[in-house]
Amino acid sequence: MLDINFIKENKELVKKAVIDKQLGESVDIEKLLDQYQTYADLLKKVENHRALRNQLSENISKVSADERTKLIAEASQVKEEIKSSEKDLEDAEVLLNVLLKQVPNVVDSEVPVGKDESENVILRQVGTPKKFDFEVKDHVDLGKYLDIIDTEKAVEVSGSRFYYLKNEAALLEYAIVNFVFDTLRNPEILKTLAAKTNNPSTKAFVPVIPPLFIKAPVMDRMARLHPIDERYYFEKDDLVLIGSAEHTLGPLHMDETLSLSQLPIRYIGFSPAFRREAGSYGKDTKGIIRVHIFDKLEMESFTTAENGLVEQDLIVAIQEYMIQQLGIPYQVVAICTGDMGKPDYRQMDMECWMPSQNKYRETHTSDYMTDYQSRRLSTAYVDSTGKKRFVHMNDATAFAVGRILVAIIENYQQKDGTVVVPEALRKYVNFEVIAPKEK
């Protein structure tokens, strides 16, 4: 969430963000500020009462028995007053927090303003989609032909939007994992990409296998609990299955104050992502583009306020570098205000070329959230003047295994239905071509 004082001082900016992010109906900044005033007045009242109580109590301990009885009677009265005004304060605070949590982050001045995804802006396209001299197959047909993806059996066993990865596809998953871990820990690559993006740090990413369950209240502090319908929620345990490694990487430093020298902190996490896809009936029903569980490598980074934006620049450069290594044509998209997440200050997507669909499809996203998440997570650092500030957080896809497998399989398909393994992954597997299996 945003700082209430920031909202007060930047009222127009915040109001614009509400409108630009298409939240005009649901978020009322004036109402919020009124509520804050109500809360602040009540708080002052309660604090004055508490000060009085504390003073009386202190006196009671010092005074003779006679006077004591009198003071205790007086203090009892104050106590009652505190009780009732504390109740009012609590109600006001609950309402304030509800309103405050609805307020979206403001956006970077360069973020395109738009109502929905149709107004996203393509920043650049890299690589040229290959011209095939035969009719291309989609990943579903190729997956079946090569016996590497089985959705039919998965439907029987688990339901729609589930799948089996088999043979080379299963092996390629680990090749992709190792490729990412190696890249993000490679000093030379980080040095080059940091220099290119004017990022002052060449620090390596720490590989992490995070927990897959998260406490619902912590998920809420990440501003990722809602819509709860999108989550697999275990009521008995008050636990939620993560929709991304981000969800448990982000709170890795909650309730901590870090020193300046610790920053940036960079993690590369590998985990399944669990998604109910509740509102997506009829969308991408074929294949493994949109599924309930997919494995994903996710970058998460904590920086100072000053370095947050260049951190995202670096992360985007890393994403591009790795896609380029796989030799897949892609485009970089600046997500417009109406299509951004509420916590985002700037969001960029990568879209990889999918030959069977004859278009670019989202495979990566990168979210820069300033201190919107860290404020409620209470992840802070001490800046050079000794002041405590909240860290700025970035999260971004390194690779989502399912979708990148689709991109690889489709872009590297050959006329005979076999698939060539991208050069960069070959050192991690002992095959160069995926061929049909003998029955």
Add this chain to the structure above:
RNA sequence: GGAGGGGUCGCAUAGUGGUCUAGUGCGAUGGUCUUGAAAACCAUUAUCGGUGCAAGCUGAUCGAGGGUUCGAAUCCCUCCCCCUCCGCCA
């Protein structure tokens, strides 16, 4: 899952109803001394909020939440976490 023991200022520990604006030790920072360093000595050493030019005043925080009390680190309840042992288990 069962039994027991714990969670206090960066770390270690003291504190079992008011003198706790939390003591002590270590560490850290500044200073004295020294050619320099160490040692010794002196001083400082939580965070967030309100108010104020400032000094200050003030509220909250001793795992979290609730309760008892004029007053809670301290007593009671619930929860979370850690440790030891037992059981189960990859």
